[in-house]
Amino acid sequence: MSLPVTGSTSPEAVAAHEGAHGDAHGEHAHPSYLTDGTTIKSWLLTVDHKRIGVMFLFFVLLFFLVGGIYALLVRIELLTPGPTIMDAMAYNRAFTLHGVVMVFLFMIPAIPAVFGNFMLPLMVGAKDVAFPRLNLLSLYIFLTGASLAIWGMLHGGADTGWTFYTPYSTQTTTTLAPILFGVFITGFSSIVTGLNFIVTVHTMRAPGITWFKLPLFVWAIYATSIIQVLATPVIGLLLLLVIGENVFNFGMFDPARGGDPVLFQHLFWFYSHPAVYIMVLPTFGVMSEIVSAFSRKNIFGYRAVAYSSIGIAFVGFFAWGHHMFVSGQSTFDGAIFSVLSMLVGVFTAIKVFNWVGTVYRGAVDFKTPFAYFCGFIYFTVFGGMTGIAVATMSLDVSWHDTYFVVAHFHFIMVGGTVMGFLAALHYWFPKMFGKTYHDGWGLVSAALIILGFNFTFIPQFLLGNSGMPRRYYEYPARFQALHVASTAGATVLALGLVIVAIYLIHSLVAGKRAAANPWNSKGYEWMTASPPPTHNFVGPQPVYPEEPHFYVDPKKAEAPDAV
Amino acid sequence: MRSPLSNLAAVLALLALAATAPAHALPGKFESDDVIRRAQSGEPPPLQGVDVVEKLGEPVALQARFTDDTGREGPFASWLQPGKPVLLTLVFYRCKMLCNLVVNDQVRAMKELGLKLGQDYSVLTVSIDPKDTPAESQERRGRYLQSMGKPLDADWRFLTGTEQNIRALADSVGFKYTYDEATKQYAHPAVVQVLSPTGTVSRYLYGTSFRTQDVGLALVEARQNKVGLSLERIILSCFKYDAASRRYGFYIFGFLRLGALAVFGALSAMLVVLWRRELKKGTAV
Numbered sequence: 001m002s003l004p005v006t007g008s009t010s011p012e013a014v015a016a017h018e019g020a021h022g023d024a025h026g027e028h029a030h031p032s033y034l035t036d037g038t039t040i041k042s043w044l045l046t047v048d049h050k051r052i053g054v055m056f057l058f059f060v061l062l063f064f065l066v067g068g069i070y071a072l073l074v075r076i077e078l079l080t081p082g083p084t085i086m087d088a089m090a091y092n093r094a095f096t097l098h099g100v101v102m103v104f105l106f107m108i109p110a111i112p113a114v115f116g117n118f119m120l121p122l123m124v125g126a127k128d129v130a131f132p133r134l135n136l137l138s139l140y141i142f143l144t145g146a147s148l149a150i151w152g153m154l155h156g157g158a159d160t161g162w163t164f165y166t167p168y169s170t171q172t173t174t175t176l177a178p179i180l181f182g183v184f185i186t187g188f189s190s191i192v193t194g195l196n197f198i199v200t201v202h203t204m205r206a207p208g209i210t211w212f213k214l215p216l217f218v219w220a221i222y223a224t225s226i227i228q229v230l231a232t233p234v235i236g237l238l239l240l241l242v243i244g245e246n247v248f249n250f251g252m253f254d255p256a257r258g259g260d261p262v263l264f265q266h267l268f269w270f271y272s273h274p275a276v277y278i279m280v281l282p283t284f285g286v287m288s289e290i291v292s293a294f295s296r297k298n299i300f301g302y303r304a305v306a307y308s309s310i311g312i313a314f315v316g317f318f319a320w321g322h323h324m325f326v327s328g329q330s331t332f333d334g335a336i337f338s339v340l341s342m343l344v345g346v347f348t349a350i351k352v353f354n355w356v357g358t359v360y361r362g363a364v365d366f367k368t369p370f371a372y373f374c375g376f377i378y379f380t381v382f383g384g385m386t387g388i389a390v391a392t393m394s395l396d397v398s399w400h401d402t403y404f405v406v407a408h409f410h411f412i413m414v415g416g417t418v419m420g421f422l423a424a425l426h427y428w429f430p431k432m433f434g435k436t437y438h439d440g441w442g443l444v445s446a447a448l449i450i451l452g453f454n455f456t457f458i459p460q461f462l463l464g465n466s467g468m469p470r471r472y473y474e475y476p477a478r479f480q481a482l483h484v485a486s487t488a489g490a491t492v493l494a495l496g497l498v499i500v501a502i503y504l505i506h507s508l509v510a511g512k513r514a515a516a517n518p519w520n521s522k523g524y525e526w527m528t529a530s531p532p533p534t535h536n537f538v539g540p541q542p543v544y545p546e547e548p549h550f551y552v553d554p555k556k557a558e559a560p561d562a563v
Numbered sequence: 564m565r566s567p568l569s570n571l572a573a574v575l576a577l578l579a580l581a582a583t584a585p586a587h588a589l590p591g592k593f594e595s596d597d598v599i600r601r602a603q604s605g606e607p608p609p610l611q612g613v614d615v616v617e618k619l620g621e622p623v624a625l626q627a628r629f630t631d632d633t634g635r636e637g638p639f640a641s642w643l644q645p646g647k648p649v650l651l652t653l654v655f656y657r658c659k660m661l662c663n664l665v666v667n668d669q670v671r672a673m674k675e676l677g678l679k680l681g682q683d684y685s686v687l688t689v690s691i692d693p694k695d696t697p698a699e700s701q702e703r704r705g706r707y708l709q710s711m712g713k714p715l716d717a718d719w720r721f722l723t724g725t726e727q728n729i730r731a732l733a734d735s736v737g738f739k740y741t742y743d744e745a746t747k748q749y750a751h752p753a754v755v756q757v758l759s760p761t762g763t764v765s766r767y768l769y770g771t772s773f774r775t776q777d778v779g780l781a782l783v784e785a786r787q788n789k790v791g792l793s794l795e796r797i798i799l800s801c802f803k804y805d806a807a808s809r810r811y812g813f814y815i816f817g818f819l820r821l822g823a824l825a826v827f828g829a830l831s832a833m834l835v836v837l838w839r840r841e842l843k844k845g846t847a848v
C-alpha cells in the first residue's frame with residue numbers, strides 16, 4: 001500500500017493512478033516503466049526516455065566515482081611537499097584524468113541526460129521525447145566516446161590537463177589521440193540530446209501547456225540545449241585539429257610554420273566557457289523546481305527566471321576571453337571580456353534574488369533536497385563573487401593558473417553542478433524508483449558534503465592567493481598546512497558521498513514504497529504514478545493548472561486547494 | 564544536424580591536406596640548371612636584376628601596345644574582358660628551359676582546374692623578346708592549345724611588342740629580367756601573375772610546380788570585384804594567402820566561420836519553423 005498523501009492536493013489524475021498502484025500485486029493493467037519488461041535486452045533496446053535516463057544515471061554515477069577516486073589520489077599526493085604516493089608523471093595523468101572525466105563524462109551529461117531525459121517529457125505532458133530512437137542512439141554514442149576515452153586513459157593516459165593546451169598537446173608523447181577522439185564522440189551525444197529536447201519542447205507539449213506554463217526546469221533545459229547545439233561543434237572541430245597536429249604535425253598552431261598558437265585557446269574557450277553554463281544552467285532549473293516545491297510557493301518572478309536563462313545562454317558566448325587575460329590578447333579585448341563576464345553575474349544575481357524571494361515567507365519543508373538548495377545558494381553566491389573577482393583583468397593577472405582559480409571553478413561549477421545533481425537525485429528519487437530513502441541520513445550527508453566542500457576549497461583559495469600554482473607536483477613546505485586541510489576536507493566530502501551511496505542503494509533494494517507525490521509537489525511530473533507507467537499517463541491527460549508552480553498563497557486563503 | 568557535416572568537412576579537409584603535403588616535398592625534377600633548381604625550390608634567383616617586386620593591387624601598364632597572334636594591334640587593356648581574371652605569363656620563345664617549365668606547368672594546372680578557360684578566366688602570354696613575331700606567337704599558341712586539347716579559338720592570346728612597351732608592362736607587374744650576352748638568353752624569374760578583370764595585379768604564383776588549388780583560389784580571388792556570393796568565394800574564405808610560404812594556406816577561422824554559419828543557420832531555421840508552427844496554431848502563449 002502506498003503511503004497516504006498527507007493533505008492531498010494532487011489532482012484527480014494522480015488519485016486515480018494511486019488506486020491502481022496501491023494493490024501491490026504488480027499485476028494490474030499498467031505496470032511501471034521499471035517492471036514493463038525486465039530482461040537485459042528490454043533495457044538495452046528500450047526507447048523509453050525514462051529507462052534511457054536511468055541508464056545515463058548509472059553511467060554518469062560510474063564516471064563520477066572514477067573522477068572522484070582520481071581527485072582523492074591527487075589530494076593524497078599533495079599531502080606532503082615532495083613525492084608522496086606517485087611520481088610526477090603519474091600525478092600529471094591523475095589530474096588530467098580527473099578533469100577530463102569530471103567535465104566531459106560527468107558534469108556535462110549529468111543533469112540534462114539523466115533528469116532532462118526522465119523529467120522533460122513528463123513536465124510537458126508528453127509520452128516520450130520527440131525522437132525516441134535518436135535518444136537511445138545518443139546513449140550509445142556517449143558510451144562509445146566514453147569507452148574510447150577511458151581506453152586511452154588506461155593505455156598511457158594524457159598529461160595535458162583537461163584543457164589540452166597547445167603547443168604541449170601537439171607534442172606530448174602520451175596517448176592523447178584516443179582521449180581527444182573519445183571526447184569528440186561524446187560531443188555528438190550532447191548535440192543529439194540537445195536537438196531532441198528542443199524539438200520536444202516545441203512539438204510535444206500537452207494541450208494547455210503554453211510557454212509560460214512550462215516548469216522552469218524545462219526552460220533551463222531548453223536554454224542548455226541551445227548552447228549544446230551551437231557550441232559543441234566548435235570543440236569537435238578543435239579536437240580534430242589537435243589530433244591532426246598531434247598525429248600528422250601540420251603546424252596549424254605552430255607560429256614557425258604560419259600557425260597561430262593562441263588560436264587553440266580562443267576556440268577551446270569559445271566552447272568551454274559556454275560549457276560551464278551547460279553544466280550549471282540545468283542546476284538552476286532543478287533549483288527553481290525545488291525551491292518552490294519546498295517553500296510551498298509559486299516561484300517569485302517566473303518570467304525573470306525564465307528569461308535570465310536565455311540571457312545567460314546568450315552572453316555566455318561572449319565571455320570566453322576572460323580565460324586569456326595573460327595570453328597576449330590586447331588590453332582592450334581583455335576589458336571587453338571583463339565587462340561581458342560580469343554581465344553573466346547580473347543574470348545569475350537575478351535568479352538568486354528570485355530564489356531567495358521565493359523562500360521568503362514560504363512554508364519551508366526542510367528536507368534533503370532543500371538542504372542542497374541551501375548549499376547551492378551559498379556556493380553560487382560565494383563562487384559567483386570570486387568569479388567577478390577573477391573576471392577583473394588586473395586581479396586575474398596575479399591569480400591566473402593558481403589554486404585560486406581552481407577553488408573558484410570548483411565552487412561555482414562543481415559546487416553548482418554537484419549540488420544540483422544531488423538535489424535532483426533526492427527530489428526525484430521517489431519519482432524515478434518509487435522508493436523512499438531515509439531523510440535523516442540525507443540531511444547528515446548533505447551537511448557533510450557541504451562542509452567537506454568548504455574545507456576542501458577554502459584552503460585552496462588561500463593557497464592560490466599566496467602563490468601556489470595549479471597543476472604542480474611539489475610545493476614549498478610553507479604551503480603544507482593548507483594542503484593537508486584541503487585533503488582532510490576532501491575526505492569529509494568523500495565520506496558524505498559514500499553515505500549517500502549507501503542509503504540510496506539500500507533504499508533501492510529494501511526501501512519503503514513511496515507515495516505518488518511524497519513532497520506534495522505541484523510539479524507536472526508528479527501528476528502521474530511514481531514510478532510512471534511506460535507511457536507516462538494512463539487514462540485522460542492530467543489537467544494542468546493555470547500557473548506552473550501553483551501553490552496556494554497563504555495570504556489568499558479562499559483560493560481553491562486543488563485545480 | 565549540420566554540425567556533424569561541418570565536422571565531416573573538417574575531417575575531409577584534413578585528409579586532403581595530408582594527401583597534398585607529400586607532393587610539395589618532392590625534389591625538383593631537373594638538377595642540371597641551377598636557375599631552374601632555385602625556381603623550383605622557391606628560392607630567390609641568384610642573378611642580379613632578376614626578381615619580382617610585388618605590385619599587389621596596382622594597375623598594370625594598360626596603355627602599353629602589343630600585337631597578338633592574329634596580328635591585331637592595340638593597347639594591353641584591349642585584351643581584358645569584363646568579369647574575367649587573367650593569368651599573365653612573361654616568357655620568350657627561344658627560351659631553352661625555364662619558360663617552358665613555367666608554361667607547361669601552367670597548362671597542367673589549367674587542365675586540372677575546375678574553372679573553365681574562356682568562361683571563368685582568360686590567359687595572356689607576352690614575349691619579353693622584342694625580336695619575337697606574331698607568326699611565332701601563332702605557332703606557340705597552336706602547340707599549347709593542342710596539348711591542352713582545346714579548340715584553336717580558345718581564350719589564350721600570345722602577345723609581342725617593342726622593347727619599350729614590354730618594359731612598361733614588365734615594370735608595372737614588378738617583373739625584373741636581364742639579357743645575358745654570353746648565352747644570348749634572357750634571365751627572368753619563374754612566375755605567373757594573376758590579374759583582376761580590370762587589370763590590377765592580384766597575386767603572384769611562383770615556381771614551376773603550381774598547386775592547382777592555388778591557381779584556382781588566386782583566380783577566384785582576382786575576380787573579387789564581381790558581386791555576389793559564389794561557391795568559390797565561400798571556399799576561398801577557408802584559405803588565406805600566406806606571404807611567407809607564398810602559398811594558399813588553410814584558414815581555420817574561415818572554416819570555423821563557415822561551420823558556425825551552417826550550424827547557426829540550421830538551428831535558427833529549425834527554431835523559426837517550430838515557432839511559426841506554434842504561433843499559427845496558437846499554442847505558444
Ligand code: HEM
Pocket residue numbers: 068071072074075095096098099100102103106107160161162163406410414417418456469470471472490493494
Ligand atoms: C572530491 C572532491 C574533489 C577534489 C578534492 C578535487 C580536487 C582537484 C584538484 C586538486 C585539482 C587539480 C588542480 C590543478 O592543480 O590543476 C582538480 C582539478 C579539477 N577538478 Fe576537481 N576535485 C574534486 C571534485 C571535483 C568534482 C566533483 C569535479 C567536477 C564535477 C571536479 C572538476 C575538476 C576540474 C574540471 C579540474 C581541472 C583539471 C585540470 O585543470 O586539468 N573536481 N580538482
Ligand SMILES: [Cu+2]
Pocket residue numbers: 272273274276319320322323
Ligand atoms: Cu569562462
